[in-house]
Amino acid sequence: xxxxxxxxxxxxxxxxxxxxxxxxxxxxxxxxxxxxxxxxxxxxxxxxxxxxxxxxxxxxxxxxxxxxxxxxxxxxxxxxxxxxxxxxxxxxxxxxxxxxxxxxxxxxxxxxxxxxx
Amino acid sequence: xxxxxxxxxxxxxxxxxxxxxxxxxxxxxxxxxxxxxxxxxxxxxxxxxxxxxxxxxxxxxxxxxxxxxxxxxxxxxxxxxxxxxxxxxxxxxxxxxxxxxxxxxxxxxxxxxxxxxxxxxxxxxxxxxxxxxxxxxxxxxxxxxxxxxxxxxxxxxxxxxxxxxxxxxxxxxxxxxxxxxxxxxxxxxxxxxxxxxxxxxxxxxxxxxxxxxxxxxxxxxxxxxxxxxxxxxxxxxxxxxxxxxxxxxxxxxxxxxxxxxxxxxxxxxxxxxxxxxxxxxxxxxxxxxxxxxxxxxxxxxxxxxxxxxxxxxxxxxxxxxxxxxxxxxxxxxxxxxxxxxxxxxxxxxxxxxxxxxxxxxxxxxxxxxxxxxxxxxxxxxxxxxxxxxxxxxxxxxxxxxxxxxxxxxxxxxxxxxxxxxxxxxxxxxxxxxxxxxxxxxxxxxxxxxxxxxxxxxxxxxxxxxxxxxxxxxxxxxxxxxxxxxxxxxxxxxxxxxxxxxxxxxxxxxxxxxxxxxxxxxxxxxxxxxxxxxxxxxxxxxxxxxxxxxxxxxxxxxxxxxxxxxxxxxxxxxxxxxxxxxxxxxxxxxxxxxxxxxxxxxxxxxxxxxxxxxxxxxxxxxxxxxxxxxxxxxxxxxxxxxxxxxxxxxxxxxxxxxxxxxxxxxxxxxxxxxxxxxxxxxxxxxxxxxxxxxxxxxxxxxxxxxxxxxxxxxxxxxxxxxxxxxxxxxxxxxxxxxxxxxxxxxxxxxxxxxxxxxxxxxxxxxxxxxxxxxxxxxxxxxxxxxxxxxxxxxxxx
Numbered sequence: 001x002x003x004x005x006x007x008x009x010x011x012x013x014x015x016x017x018x019x020x021x022x023x024x025x026x027x028x029x030x031x032x033x034x035x036x037x038x039x040x041x042x043x044x045x046x047x048x049x050x051x052x053x054x055x056x057x058x059x060x061x062x063x064x065x066x067x068x069x070x071x072x073x074x075x076x077x078x079x080x081x082x083x084x085x086x087x088x089x090x091x092x093x094x095x096x097x098x099x100x101x102x103x104x105x106x107x108x109x110x111x112x113x114x115x116x117x
Numbered sequence: 118x119x120x121x122x123x124x125x126x127x128x129x130x131x132x133x134x135x136x137x138x139x140x141x142x143x144x145x146x147x148x149x150x151x152x153x154x155x156x157x158x159x160x161x162x163x164x165x166x167x168x169x170x171x172x173x174x175x176x177x178x179x180x181x182x183x184x185x186x187x188x189x190x191x192x193x194x195x196x197x198x199x200x201x202x203x204x205x206x207x208x209x210x211x212x213x214x215x216x217x218x219x220x221x222x223x224x225x226x227x228x229x230x231x232x233x234x235x236x237x238x239x240x241x242x243x244x245x246x247x248x249x250x251x252x253x254x255x256x257x258x259x260x261x262x263x264x265x266x267x268x269x270x271x272x273x274x275x276x277x278x279x280x281x282x283x284x285x286x287x288x289x290x291x292x293x294x295x296x297x298x299x300x301x302x303x304x305x306x307x308x309x310x311x312x313x314x315x316x317x318x319x320x321x322x323x324x325x326x327x328x329x330x331x332x333x334x335x336x337x338x339x340x341x342x343x344x345x346x347x348x349x350x351x352x353x354x355x356x357x358x359x360x361x362x363x364x365x366x367x368x369x370x371x372x373x374x375x376x377x378x379x380x381x382x383x384x385x386x387x388x389x390x391x392x393x394x395x396x397x398x399x400x401x402x403x404x405x406x407x408x409x410x411x412x413x414x415x416x417x418x419x420x421x422x423x424x425x426x427x428x429x430x431x432x433x434x435x436x437x438x439x440x441x442x443x444x445x446x447x448x449x450x451x452x453x454x455x456x457x458x459x460x461x462x463x464x465x466x467x468x469x470x471x472x473x474x475x476x477x478x479x480x481x482x483x484x485x486x487x488x489x490x491x492x493x494x495x496x497x498x499x500x501x502x503x504x505x506x507x508x509x510x511x512x513x514x515x516x517x518x519x520x521x522x523x524x525x526x527x528x529x530x531x532x533x534x535x536x537x538x539x540x541x542x543x544x545x546x547x548x549x550x551x552x553x554x555x556x557x558x559x560x561x562x563x564x565x566x567x568x569x570x571x572x573x574x575x576x577x578x579x580x581x582x583x584x585x586x587x588x589x590x591x592x593x594x595x596x597x598x599x600x601x602x603x604x605x606x607x608x609x610x611x612x613x614x615x616x617x618x619x620x621x622x623x624x625x626x627x628x629x630x631x632x633x634x635x636x637x638x639x640x641x642x643x644x645x646x647x648x649x650x651x652x653x654x655x656x657x658x659x660x661x662x663x664x665x666x667x668x669x670x671x672x673x674x675x676x677x678x679x680x681x682x683x684x685x686x687x688x689x690x691x692x693x694x695x696x697x698x699x700x701x702x703x704x705x706x707x708x709x710x711x712x713x714x715x716x717x718x719x720x721x722x723x724x725x726x727x728x729x730x731x732x733x734x735x736x737x738x739x740x741x742x743x744x745x746x747x748x749x750x751x752x753x754x755x756x757x758x759x760x761x762x763x764x765x766x767x768x769x770x771x772x773x774x775x776x777x778x779x780x781x782x783x784x785x786x787x788x789x790x791x792x793x794x795x796x797x798x799x800x801x802x803x804x805x806x807x808x809x810x811x812x813x814x815x816x817x818x819x820x821x822x823x824x825x826x827x828x829x830x831x832x833x834x835x836x837x838x839x840x841x842x843x844x845x846x847x848x849x850x851x852x853x854x855x856x857x858x859x860x861x862x863x864x865x866x867x868x869x870x871x872x873x874x875x876x877x878x879x880x881x882x883x884x885x886x887x888x889x890x891x892x893x894x895x896x897x898x899x900x901x902x903x904x905x906x907x908x909x910x911x912x913x
Contacts, residue, residue, distance in 0.1 A: 009904040015896045019643035020650075024901045027909035033901075053659040056647040058624075061617035067647045067655050070620065090912055105910040 005093060007102035013040070016101070021064065023055035026105055030055075031092060033101060034075055036062055041075040042094040042103050048087035079111050088112055119380030119396040120212025121146045121168055122526060126404030128176055134408075136178045137204060139196070143183035144236050145169055148555075150393050152239050153260070153425055156267030158601040162236060189355035191373050208375055208407055211352060211363055215345040215381035215391070220255075224317030230339045233264045245338055248272035253326055253336040255314055257284040259424060261342035262297075265306050266426045268340070270601060270612055276307040276334065278326070280343075283310065288422045288433035289471050292450065296457040296473040300429045303455075309334075347382045347389050362389045367414035369403035379403045388417055394523035401526055421483070421523075430476040435469030435486055436461050444468070449500040458500055465492045478502050480562030512566045521567065522553035522560045532564065533571050542574045583840075584621045587614035591839045594626075598633055605639040606630065618644065625840035628727065631763055632835050635874055636881030642893060651898060652885040653710055654725035656703065661710060663702040664724035665717050666760060669734040669752035669772070670698025670780075676719060683716045697731040697769065698780075699724070711889030711898050720760070720884040727841070728763040730770075732756040733781065737774025737791065746791025748774035751820050755789070758824065759831060761882040762875075765838035765847070768831070783811050786844035787830060789823050792816075796823035800830050800856070801848030809845045812853040815861040829860040829868060832875040 008026070010033060016022050021034040023045045030045035032055035041062070045055050052068035059065075063072050063081055072081035078089035090108040094101060120138070127134055140146070144166075151165040173180045181198070188197040195203045217232035219225050229245065232238055242264070246252075250273045254265040257279030269275040277284075283294025284301070298308050313329040317339060325335045347362030358364040358372040362384030365371055371378050379399045381390055390396055395417050402415040421434035439446045443463050450457045454474060460482070461469035467485040472478075481502045485492065492499065515521075517530030535541060535551045547564055548554055554561045568575050582588050587609065589597065594609075603609050606626045610618045618626070623644035630638040642650045653661035667676070680700055684692050690704035699722055705713055714721075723729055732755050735741065737748030752772035759770075771782035772789040782788025784804035788811050790797040795818050802811030815826050833856065838847045848856060860871070892898060 008907050011901045011904060015894075015901055017643065017894045017896075019641075022896050022901045024903050026903055026907035029910050031910070050657065051659075053655075056650075056655065056659070058620045058646060059643060060619040060623070065620045068657065068659075092910070100904065105907055106913070108910050108912040110912060 003107075005104045006106045007095070007097075008105050010101045010103050013096055013099050013101055016040070019059045021055040021057065021059065023053060026103075031103065031105075032064075033094065033103070034059060034064065036075065040094045040096055040101050042092040043073065043075055043078055044090045044108070047071055047073075048089065049085065054089075077111050078109075118146060118149055118167065118393070119214070119400050120210060122397055123210060123212065123379050123400035123403050123407075124178065125168075126401050126526065127408055130404055130408040130410065132176075136176075137181060138173075138178055139181045139184050139186055139198065141183065141185040142235060142237070145173070145180065145182065147236060149235075150425075152233070152236065153263030153267050155236070156233070156239050156242060156264060157270045158267075159597065160600065162240075186351060187354075189351060189376075191355050191357070191376060194375060206375075208377065210403070210407070211355075211371070211376065211378040211382060212380045213348040213351055213382040215347050215389075217341060218344040218346045219341055220314070220343050222314050222317055224319070224323070225341065227317055227319050227323045228321055229323045229337060230317060230341065232341050233260060234345070242268065242338075242340065243271070246271035246273050249274055250337050251335050252276070252338040252340065253278060253334060254340045254342055255279075255326075256342035256344070257281070257308065257310070258287065258342065258344065259285060259422060261340075262301060263425055264340050264342050265301075266304065268338075269304065269306050273338070276309060276336075277301070278309045278312040278314065278328075278334075280313055281311055284308065285422075285424070285431070285433075288437065289431070289473070290437065290439070290459065292448075293431075293433075293457055293459065293471045293473050296450070296455060297424075297429070297431060300455055300474065304426075304429075345381065345391050347384065349382055349384075352378065352382070360384050360387075365399075365415075367402075367416070368406045368411055369399055369415060370406060377403055377407055385415060385417060390417070392422060394421065397523055397526040398520075401520075430472070430474055432472040432476045432479045433470065434479075434483060435467070437469055437471065447499050460499055462492060462499075466490070467492060483562075512563060512570055521563050522551075522555075525552040525555060527551050527553040529567065532567055536568065536571050541568070542572050543576050544568065583625055584619060585615075586610065586618050586622045587626070589613065591625075591629075595629060595633065598626075598629055604630060604634060606641045606644040620646075624649075624727075628763055628765065628840050632878070635878040648725035651707055651710060652721055652725065652888065653705065653707075658704075660704045660706055662724070663705050663710070663713055663717075664695065664699050664722040665719035666722040666756075667699045667719070667731075668756040668760075669732055669749050671734070671749060671753065672700075679717055679719075683713055686716065687713055695724070697724070698733050699731060707898055708900055711892070714886040714889040721886040723761065723885070726763065726885075727766050729756070729759045729761070729768050732770040732772055733785070734772045735774050735777075735779040737772075741774060743777060744774035744791070745793045746774045746796065747820070748772045748780070748789070748791055751789060751791075751823070752780075754820075755824055755827060758828065758879070761884060762835070762878060764831075764835055765840050766843045768834075768844065770827075784808065785811065786834075787811075787827055789827065794818065796820065798823055798826045798830070798861075801845045801853070803843065803845040807843075807845060811845075812848055814853070814857060825872070826861050828875055829863075829871055830856070832871045833860045835878075836871075836874070 010024055016035040018035050018037050021032045023030045023032050031042050032045040033042045047054055047066040049071050052066040054064050054066055056067045057064040062076055063074050065072050071085050073089050078091040088111050090110045092108050093104040146167050148165045148167050154160040155162055185199045186196050187199045195205050197203050217234040246268050252268050252273040252275045254261045254277045257277050265275045265277045283291045284297045301308055314326050315329045316327045317323055318325045323339050325333055327333050349359045349363050352359040352363035363378040363382050365378050365383045365385050369377050369379055380396050399415050402413045405413045424431035439461055445462045447460045456474035459471040466489050470482050515529050519529050521527055521529050532551055539550050541547050554564045582590050606623055609626050610616055624646055627644045647655050653663055687709050689702045693701045695701045732752040734748045734752035738744040739749055768786045770787045771780045771785040773780045773782045774791045782790050784802040788799040795816050797816050798814045799811035800814045803809040817823050834844055834847055
């Protein structure tokens with residue numbers, strides 16, 4: 001099966017420094033795009049715990065640490081690194097073309113829905 | 118090393134000898150086994166000197182360095198050097214050591230083919246090493262691996278090739294060698310096994326290797342570490358008995374009664390030597406023989422080996438042959454942990470061990486092996502022995518004459534004498550005064566036990582490792598960062614860590630680099646918490662709080678008006694007086710930060726940082742009718758001198774003008790308490806999560822002295838505090854007496870250096886809010902707008 005991607009141009013790669021993230025408002029949602037040493041990954045920005053801005057979190061390997069209460073999420077899957085956190089984040093397919101970061105906003109995906117939701 | 122160690126022993130027994138030492142190296146003698154640490158940048162050449170020029174002078178020893186002996190006339194008892202000068206002797210010691218064994222490979226004479234044996238070799242390698250240099254180390258033994266790591270740390274792209282099927286095959290078995298290989302590869306060093314080098318290629322300069330299989334490998338630099346062979350030439354020149362080495366008997370006598378030999382140049386009962394411990398035994402035996410105390414005999418025991426590569430724990434001791442008659446083996450391995458243990462047991466006694474990746478119990482095992490402990494009752498606990506409950510007991514049982522440190526020949530009695538004579542309380546002091554445990558480190562456990570048993574004020578060394586990403590203690594990491602001149606967090610993590618780091622170690626390393634390089638390092642904002650990236654304190658809704666600096670808690674109508682205007686203009690939801698005599702504007706959006714700062718026209722109060730917060734003051738002599746010191750202006754001066762600097766944890770100060778202590782100086786990290794005609798400087802106070810009354814550091818007369826004492830403590834805490842360790846924990850950990858000794862009561866030279874480093878950091882520091890106008894990257898504060906208008910995102 002070939003997945004048809006619906007890319008949206010987000011920003012130039014140099015706007016996101018290595019190992020940092022930036023939030024971008026798209027419709028009613030904020031996404032956070034991260035630069036993992038040249039690889040770009042996108043998640044929804046709000047931490048499922050208390051809504052912390054994940055774009056401001058510290059990056060460790062391919063995970064981000066929420067700046068408010070230290071929840072860890074894997075940026076590739078959106079899955080919480082510790083089992084104590086019950087929810088996961090939506091991740092969006094991301095690629096780079098001609099120095100511009102593209103995100104498929106129609107293909108956000110959560111690995112699982114939390115019981116609470 | 119063995120030669121001078123022997124001379125040291127001779128001097129202890131009989132200082133009346135008239136001694137001349139010839140050496141063809143131009144350096145005074147140094148600890149050869151530490152050369153790999155010099156190559157890796159962990160130690161400087163000076164630090165591995167064993168006996169400096171002063172030692173030679175004070176012991177009236179003539180040192181003839183860089184002088185090669187050309188002839189020995191043993192009938193006339195005269196040695197002749199290369200210049201033709203003759204020196205008569207009564208007794209002659211040959212301690213010519215060994216040289217690198219260079220295998221007969223065509224091309225070993227090409228440029229950039231080195232050996233690694235002496236300090237000069239080390240310096241030559243250090244001069245050649247550079248980033249990306251294709252380097253091949255021939256030899257996967259102890260020295261080869263240490264050389265490989267040293268060169269890799271210097272940026273070289275290193276491959277180790279080894280003749281045998283596994284690394285360090287003389288000390289490890291195949292499984293142990295395999296665990297070691299994985300560890301070495303994990304550090305980013307390639308390992309190729311087994312490979313026989315057929316030729317070193319290149320036109321003048323080396324450009325590659327060809328193996329016996331025909332396979333080729335590119336190389337710009339080749340280091341041969343294929344073993345050593347005794348330097349026995351002088352023995353041959355003298356005409357005494359020489360096989361592979363200079364033949365000695367159990368008393369270290371050669372075939373000529375007036376000539377003796379010691380160290381790696383010797384051959385004893387058919388055996389030659391490469392590891393350090395037996396050489397020191399030889400030195401002691403020879404010292405007895407030569408001073409007419411002939412009696413002690415040398416017997417080569419199975420030596421212990423430790424690989425000196427940080428992050429790789431390898432220990433092997435005793436027998437390795439598990440096929441021998443009556444030998445049982447007990448093994449444990451955990452591939453995920455990279456841990457492998459193998460114990461060789463015969464007749465219920467431990468006769469050998471191999472430990473890879475988990476050397477925690479090495480001391481227990483060594484004790485078992487040395488004391489011949491009957492293991493029958495311990496069979497169920499062999500692999501995870503219980504911690505000895507009778508700590509120190511076996512040390513107590515040892516006779517004073519028993520050697521504790523085999524490398525440096527330090528006996529139990531020497532250590533006990535030193536502990537009492539010098540008032541030693543820590544391992545560091547013990548090492549410095551006795552040299553015990555400064556070479557291979559195998560005896561560290563025993564020394565520790567002895568200290569615990571003998572020193573009344575023994576201080577356990579706290580070795581909290583930073584975190585699993587960089588598994589070293591703070592002390593060690595500070596040494597590494599300094600020694601290896603690492604200037605970025607990424608570099609430290611790449612070489613000594615797991616390449617990822619985490620939210621614990623990254624800010625800690627950021628702090629360490631800033632402090633050690635006095636601000637002259639490669640700052641990596643991604644390694645810092647968001648507060649330190651945008652210079653404001655993140656709040657529960659993702660907005661920030663802004664606290665401008667208000668030195669000494671003193672403001673002006675003009676500043677207050679600006680603060681009010683800013684609060685109106687940016688619709689700041691709350692303005693609050695803080696506990697630190699300052700004003701906090703809460704609920705500021707990240708994007709508004711630069712404009713808010715600009716409009717305030719005040720510097721950052723660092724209320725978000727692990728750094729200098731504020732100096733809280735009372736009104737002192739300026740207005741207060743009880744004030745006896747000018748606390749306000751002293752506080753303002755102190756704040757101006759220290760602001761913008763980072764500390765291990767937040768750092769709050771207070772200055773009060775009289776002992777009524779209205780600004781609560783006694784519960785601050787640093788407090789100045791004005792008295793009539795003097796100032797008390799108190800440190801380590803707290804009134805937060807903990808409440809602690811500060812300890813008195815010193816009482817001084819003038820404001821200038823008070824500020825200097827404050828700066829001394831401040832910088833001392835910066836340099837020695839562990840990250841996230843508040844001053845009140847720091848003061849308790851070190852004790853106020855030690856802090857006094859190292860700061861206000863330190864020698865003037867030490868004080869000057871502390872202050873110099875502080876002032877250097879201060880000169881390179883700046884008000885973080887200037888970044889509002891000069892951001893470090895275009896989106897530091899500005900939100901990103903999507904280039905294309907985005908539709909509502911969809912989840913699938």
